Amino acid sequence: MARRNNKSQSFPSHKKGHADRPAQSIQPSAAAAVEQGSAPAEVPASKSLLSLVTNIKTQRALQLILLACTQAAVSQLNLSPVYGAVPSALYHRYGLTGAFLLAFLLRGYLPPWIGQAITPFCFWIPLIHFFLFKLSATLGNPLGPIVTECLTCFPLITVSVYMAMEFLEQGTGSQQGDTFPSMGLFVLFTIMQRVCKALVAAVTGPGFLRSRIGMQLMIASLYGMVLPKSVIWPSLPSVAFTMVANPHCSLSRTTEVLNNTLALDGYTLLERKESITGYISVLDDTRRGLRVMRCDHSLLGGEWSMPTKPWRRVGEPIYAIFTMLEAVRLVEPASASQKSLLNIGLGIGTAPSAMIAHGVDTTIVEIDPVVHEFATKYFALPVNHTYYMGDALAFAANTSSGASYDYIIHDVFTGGAEPAELFTMEFLTGLHTLLKPEGVIAINYAGDIAMPAASIIYRTITSVFPSCRVYREDEAPAPGVKPDDFTNMVFFCRKNDRPITFRKPTEADFLGSGARREYMLPHHEIAPEIFDTSVEVLRSGKTKEIEKWQAQSAIGHWKVMRTVLPDAIWENW
Known part of the structure; x- marks a missing residue:
């Protein structure tokens, strides 16, 4: 690069409105100092831990990882009544690892608006489950859990991790090619999976907010709070269906819908509750004259x-x-x-x-x-x-x-x-x-x-x-x-x-x-x-x-x- 004239850099031309400004108030930039060959002021090589933690971009990255891990645990809860807890978990962790690696490979290739689609997609997951569960007999086990999470949980994890990497790069000032922040994020993701699994298991219980569907809707709402400019209106049809007609929801209206559905096969639901060992319900078979207690798929x-x-x-x-x-x-x-x-x-x-x-x-x-x-x-x-x-x-x-x-x-x-x-x-x-x-x-x-x-x-x-x-x-x-x-x-x-x-x-x-x-x-x-x-x-x-x-x-x-x-x-x- 041709070296600029030092005189022109030391004495910039006066523009209108700056004639009375003292010359010493105008400081050369760091880049100009480098080009002049002078030694710039010493800049810290990396930000302090406190500045990273307090940075809003870094906070959003950590929040997205926490929500992704919580979503993974709730996804397993939603699968267990249809496929059982053990078969549902058979390939789950491999899918999560693959979702994280896919997010790493997609950096720079997804459109800028992808972050706005996370919240409505999360709200649509209960409705997607509703239709996919009807194919459980056709898909079988363990293919059914794999297909279901490939269309719901794993894409959400991929996009969440992708956005977390984007925020982390902005918060730390690292370049897109740097792998160290992503490696640290993967270690955090692995640890948080176990923590969130134990936390969700401890929180699950009677009441709508502690139910599987209730936690799914809470996670979707938190995504909307963490991600800026989230688009909410596409979520409205799914939320309306979940609250009014989805039998997996534990509200009184949806329980009535469930009993109307079960009546077609001669069954009546007496009561159901979420609990620490799974989804517990008591049903009467009015045709054969028997009563059973169910726990998940058992x-x-x-x-x-x-x-x-x-x-x-x-x-x-x-x-x-x-x-x-x-x-x-x-x-x-x-x-x-x-x-x-x-x-x-x-x-x-x-x-x-x-x-x-x-x-x-x-x-x-x-x-x-x-x-x-x-x-x-x-x-x-x-x-x-x-x-x-x-x-x-x-x-x-x-x-x-x-x-x-x-x-x-x-x-x-x-x-x-x-x-x-x-x-x-x-x-x-x-x-x-x-x-x-x-x-x-x-x-x-x-x-x-x-x-x-x-x-x-x-x-x-x-x-x-x-x-x-x-x-x-x-x-x-x-x-x-x-x-x-x-x-x-x-x-x-x-x-x-x-x-x-x-x-x-x-x-x-x-x-x-x-x-x-x-x-x-x-x-x-x-x-x-x-x-x-x-x-x-x-x-x-x-x-x-x-x-x-x-x-x-x-x-x-x-x-x-x-x-x-x-x-x-x-x-x-």
């Missing part, structure tokens, strides 16, 4: 609607597995003394209700207060029991009280997979401590017998309890008939090495129930050689292996549930 139990009879002391369950758990009382030797039961996992309360009717002093451990509320309100769970609301892990670890039980029923299956920590050697050892010397434990495990997870569970249980027998709910299929063998299994185990034998039940054991007369005494025993005993036992904090197999089991459970209730029941919540 049934916690059900009873036949039977006329009241003086000899029928308990309800008639629709599932044989729950009456089989009551066979824990039939294990010999029998005792005439007062008995006590610890029941972990309530469901509709089939087994605990029967045990209470037999005069057994019953303690129930249930983490979800809504499950306990609905079991008492809609399934006649007797109130004369001890109720511990909280985590079974903490209950089993707190053995200082000296409590011990003659019977323990372990039944924690929900949504296609059991909480793996409740099948670890450490937790089962805690139950071993709580069991009396002659006590008996019944453990319900649901899964595919042919998968390694079943062998891991068998190996772990038998390593803690020396005497066990395993029964399945139904007869085993013939070889080659079914590609999988998903079933409920009950492990009957003792604290000592005395063999497990059952006494012959009497009429008093049946409590006037035909289902108990038919199914309570176990019939279909599983031979020990079916299981692979060379596998490692399940340890606390080392449950990744079994969780991997449980994901496949959960997909098998999803298929089973779609044969139990019509697709419309699952899709409309």
Whole structure:
């Protein structure tokens, strides 16, 4: 570049209106000083942390990352009633990582108005879900969750991260080619995913604002506050439909719409609530005459609607597995003394209700207060029991009280997979401590017998309890008939090495129930050689292996549930 004349730079020409200005008040710019070859004033190489945090552009970037991570967690909540929590999460984190990388690759290629479209798109997600969920039976599982999030959650994450990068570059003064700010944003994004997942799980509960749809609309509103010049009016049709006609919304008007829809298949919704373990609802099947409790894409139990009879002391369950758990009382030797039961996992309360009717002093451990509320309100769970609301892990670890039980029923299956920590050697050892010397434990495990997870569970249980027998709910299929063998299994185990034998039940054991007369005494025993005993036992904090197999089991459970209730029941919540 040709060097300018120094004289012309030192003495700029006077323009009109500047004739009386002192010459020393006119300072040369930094660029001019560089061109003159003089040393400019020292400029800080980077901004201070405080200036970055207080910069409005940086704040918007961080807010967008927070909203994107919260949206990812809420998206999973919206998928779980239709596809189940485990299958929905199977490829979720890979999709989030891909969405972030796509945002990085698109820098400089998206139009300037893209930020204005984020808010209305977020408001449209509940309506998009409404239509996509109707295709769940066609798409199947796990393809359904992938397709749904590719059309809703992942694009929103991509555009949110893209805008966050734009704001961060403006706030830090970095260039578009710099990767360091983007790398820092990715680390923050990864950390915030876990934080927001835990936060959303803790916040979810009864009430519209704490519901899945309520949180989705709140996130969309916050996007409108964070992003300048957001266009709101395209959101109005979707918001109107969500508040008036979307059955996934928990308002009274939309609940009426849901019941009108369910009536086409002969079902009536009695009540529904969001809770810490999922979307809980109670439905009546008016055609078949039964009542069920639902948690996300799983049934916690059900009873036949039977006329009241003086000899029928308990309800008639629709599932044989729950009456089989009551066979824990039939294990010999029998005792005439007062008995006590610890029941972990309530469901509709089939087994605990029967045990209470037999005069057994019953303690129930249930983490979800809504499950306990609905079991008492809609399934006649007797109130004369001890109720511990909280985590079974903490209950089993707190053995200082000296409590011990003659019977323990372990039944924690929900949504296609059991909480793996409740099948670890450490937790089962805690139950071993709580069991009396002659006590008996019944453990319900649901899964595919042919998968390694079943062998891991068998190996772990038998390593803690020396005497066990395993029964399945139904007869085993013939070889080659079914590609999988998903079933409920009950492990009957003792604290000592005395063999497990059952006494012959009497009429008093049946409590006037035909289902108990038919199914309570176990019939279909599983031979020990079916299981692979060379596998490692399940340890606390080392449950990744079994969780991997449980994901496949959960997909098998999803298929089973779609044969139990019509697709419309699952899709409309």
